[in-house]
Structures are given as structure tokens and as C-alpha cells.
Amino acid sequence: MAVVWLVLRIYVGFSWLDAGLHKVLDAGAKTNYIYDGSGLLAFWQRIAAIPAAPAKPVITYDWYRNFIQFMVDNHWEVFFGKLIAFGETAVGIGLILGAFVGIAAVGGAFMNLNFMLAGSASTNPVLLLLGFLLVLAWKTAGYIGLDRYLLPILGTPWKTPRVTITAGKVRLQTPQPA
Template sequence: MSTLRRFVTPLAILAALVLAYLANPWLRPPDSIAPILSVVFWILAILVIVGLFQDRHNPGAEVVEVEGPAFTRYLFNNTRAGLFWLPIRLFVGFAWLSSGLGKLLPEGKPMGAGWLDGGSALLAYWERAVAIPDAPARPAITYDWYRGFLQILIDNDAQAWFAYLIVLGELLVGVGLIVGALVGFAAFFGALMNMSFLLAGSASTNPVLFTMAIGLILAWRVAGYYGLDRYLLPLLGVPWRAPVASPDATEIRRAPS
């Protein structure tokens, strides 16, 4: 791992270059290598993240912390701000729960019709997304690398198991946000699904939910304070620390963790 720490910066630069190549509409990598480059990017990104976390425990690492404004510190770190995030959390949570239940229990149809019976609904969605219409109409997917990714899933009949994954993911994200359990993780996977749908050309409520999810991710310490995270996070070793006045009120000490 010490070797990985030394290569974090060049790996991050390489990941940025690969992403720029994939996302640049003028370069357009060949369809044959675009999926491979996508996998390379995610591998590099994971290595960078692992290296950065390892670097946090390196005594010799140079650490430069930039203090944010008081407003953001309050919004993302103060437990009282949990009241601000509570309605946002519930709104996003019920949106995901409703979407998951709609796929699990479709109105007027058997349980899981189109999703848990082979994924026919998901396959139809993918096929519409990857279709390239005649000019001047524009395709639903802007980035060829993402179209190639969906095409690989279609060619390998991945809809049968991927549909289960989507339904389960939507239900878990919804329940997690509603009860306030591991809000940061729930919001992250919700944002990941939002981004996947956006890349496939589906706007709908995804931009709004994605924006709210980013806020919940940034406020992961306090967004679930009025929920199960109030008890879960301290058990996991992420306690809230509040200043506690000493008996003579002349000094401030930190609450024990």
C-alpha cells in the first residue's frame, strides 16, 4: 500500500485523461475500445480512492486542510442542521420507495411483472435507449461509451439479474433514507442510479433527486441525526463531538467519544 500512495497523483491524472477522452464529443473513441476504457477509468478511480484513504494514515504525508465558511460547517457538520435535511431525506426516500414498489407491485399486473419475471421491461428500456434514430432526431444517449456499456448488457442478457438489482436497490435506498440509516451510503447509491438513468437519456425526476442526493452525501454526518444514524454512526465509530462546558464555565472540553 505504501507503493500505491506514491502513485496516487499520476494515477489520478491518468484517470482524468481517460475520462476526458471518453467524455469529449470531438474525440469519440472507437466503439471497440470505449467499454474497455470505461473499465480502466473505474479501476484507476478505485485505486486513487484507496490510495488517498491509505495516505490519511501515513505520518509523513503532507496534509493541507482548507477551512470552509461557517455556513457550510453548520449545514454539513452541525446536528441541528439535521432538521433541515430531514424533509429532503424523506422526499428522496419516498421517491425511491415508490419507484421500487411500483416495479415490485405494478398496478393491475402480477407481482414483479416485467421486472422480476425475466426483466423484459428493463430490456425494452435499454433497447430504446441504445437506438440511434435517423437524422435530424438525436439519440437518447449522448456518450457512445455508455451506449456501448448498455449494449454489452443487452448482448449478454443481463436484464434478468440486473432488474432484480435495480428493484432491490431502489427499495433499500428508499427505506434507508426514510428511517435515516446509513444516509450517506443510501444517498450515494441513489445518486449512482440517478446518474445511470440520466446517461441513458431519462430526465424525469432524476436531476432533482440527484441534486438532493449530493447534498445528503455531503451532510452524511448529520442528515440522519433525526433517524437511526443518531445511534448507528456512534456504534460504527463516527460519534458526534460537541463542546461541553466545564463546571466553572471557564474552559471548553470535548465530549468523550
Template sequence: MSANVLDPEHAVKTERGTVLQDPPLAQFLFSDTRLSAVWLVIRVLLGWGWVTAALGKLSDPAWMQTGEALKGFWSKAVEIPATGKPAITFDWYRNFIQGMLDSGSYVWFAKVVAFGELLIGVALILGLFVGVAAFLGAFMNWNYIMAGSASTNGLFGLGAILLILAWKTAGYYGLDRWILPRIGMTWQQYGPRRVRSTVRMDQVPKVNP
């Protein structure tokens, strides 16, 4: 009899030495295809939000040509008012944005933002690499929040985190249903070392009563 098991050397174990598994509720929420319809609704809503935000930028010369729209957003974000709190809380992030302003990076970065939002939205709607798209979306939400723009970014970020956790089933009603099983065959070849154990019946020691 032979079996392939993951090497448990680096796994978290219980006091009895068994590998700690996800609780049943987490497995049901994030790994069960019966909830895929719920994730479909969430990802389409988030995806449509990203697409609509991108379409407004793609048709605006201030985003696609001069970058003045992003320059204005960054300039307002780095301001330190005489009274009250600045939009950016952390100095290191303010310095980063100021450096982007001083170098004129808003001209090309505005295009990255617009096309990035579009690609994230389309990927979420189609169910294509949902986990990756949700991660990139959450990263953009985080940057907006860090720059002082809360708006709906917190809600979008929460939805993205849930989709990241449910990456295996969130795209089940989408392209991931066919793509993930195929690419999964590839990454498992380079994943954690597997141990093959072979037990022959004539090697099992006999126990005398």
C-alpha cells in the first residue's frame, strides 16, 4: 500500500502531534463549492465597482494624458494643515507620495491606476484568478485609505479579503473552475516535499497474543 502525504515537518501540530486542521466552519465558508454562489455575488459587485471607477478615468485626459487628476489627489493628500490632522497619518507614506510628486510620476502612474482598476474588475467579474485579483484590489484600497480617502475603500477591502480567503471556490462559477485545476497540477510539483511510504504485509511484525 502506498500513499502520498505532505511533509508535516513545518506544519502546526496539536499536543497529540497531529497536524492542526482548519475548523469545519472555515472549511465550509472558504473551501466548499456550495457557497460559491455567495462569492459570485460579492465578486461581481466588487468587480463592477472597479470597472465603473476605471471607465471614468479611461475617458478622462486628466488621467490618461497629463495625470493632473492624480497629481491633484496626491497634492491634497500630502498637505499638512495649520490646524487639524493631515490626510496622511504616517510620515513615511507622505514622504513616498511626495517623492512621486516631485519626480512627476503621476503622469505614468495615473495610467497604471486606471488600467489596473479595469483589469481587477474584469478578472473579478469573469472569475479569473480571483485570489490574485482580490489581493491587488485590496492593495489599491489600502493605498487609497493610506492617502486619506476612506469612502468605500474599507468596504471594498473587506470584500477583497473574504475573496482572498475563499480563493479556491470564489471563482467556481467562473473561469477559475477550469483554470485552477490545471495550474494546480503545476504548483503541486514544486510545493512542499512529499513523502512516499510503502508498507508490505510481509514486513509487518507479528504480535504474539
């Protein structure tokens, strides 16, 4: 079953990596997210606008439109531009390498949810569903990947970590035979 999750994880990971790298490497374009956030600001202004009747606004929920308008008014586009661009890239790298699959999938699903609340469908519904599935299967989904090695070392909520750091000293615990 881990092979099925590997294929799914890599597909979702490359989707996120493609979206993130596009924003990170597209420095001088009108879709600029990294340097001045102008691309994100233009997107926010477009989706927060309320058109004349009978047209309907892009954002369905007033509370989310108010949140977007609050970010526009307070010039959060520079910070969020970087956060979105590097967040998408980090989710993609994490999923492709199989490192912290559960955390990466939750981050990706959270971004997908926000993109859909902002009125942008695109591939977001499919990626949200696949992200939820990866969250549910995080342990198996990361087995063929770095999680296979990272989780035993760092530990999980139900298992003691093999590496402990106390008073600046790193200690590697060896498993005791039964």
C-alpha cells in the first residue's frame, strides 16, 4: 500500500512544488510574490471587490472578504507573498521527499482551503481531497521516504524518540532487546 501512497504523494508534491517555484522564481513579472507582493495584492484587490448588482462577488463569505480586505488595508501582501511562495515550495519538497508527510499535507490542505474560500477553484478541490487522504495515511504515505528514518529518531506522540537532547548533550538511545 505504501507504493500507492508514494505515487499520490509525489503527484501532490510536484503540484505544490510547481506552484511554489513559479512564484519564487518569477521575480520581475506582474505575478511577483517574493519582492513586493504586487501579484498577491492585485489578486486580493480583485477578489475583495464587490461588483454592482446583479453580479455576485468572487468571495462567497463576507467574513472571509473582510479578512482579505483587512490584509489589503494593512499591507500584508509582502509578508504573505513570501509565506505563500515558500510555503507551497516547502509543502512540495516535504511531500516529494516523504519528510514530515502529515505536517506537509496539513499545510497544503490549509492553503487549499484558503484558496477555495478566496474563490479560486482551479485544482484546489482535488488537491484538498488528496491532502486530506495523505493526512489520514501519513504514517504509511511517508514509509517510502524520509519519514521512515526521521520519525523513529525524532519520535512520535506514542513512542519515545531515539535521540534526546538534555543540557546541550545529544544522546542516541539504542533499542533494548525484549
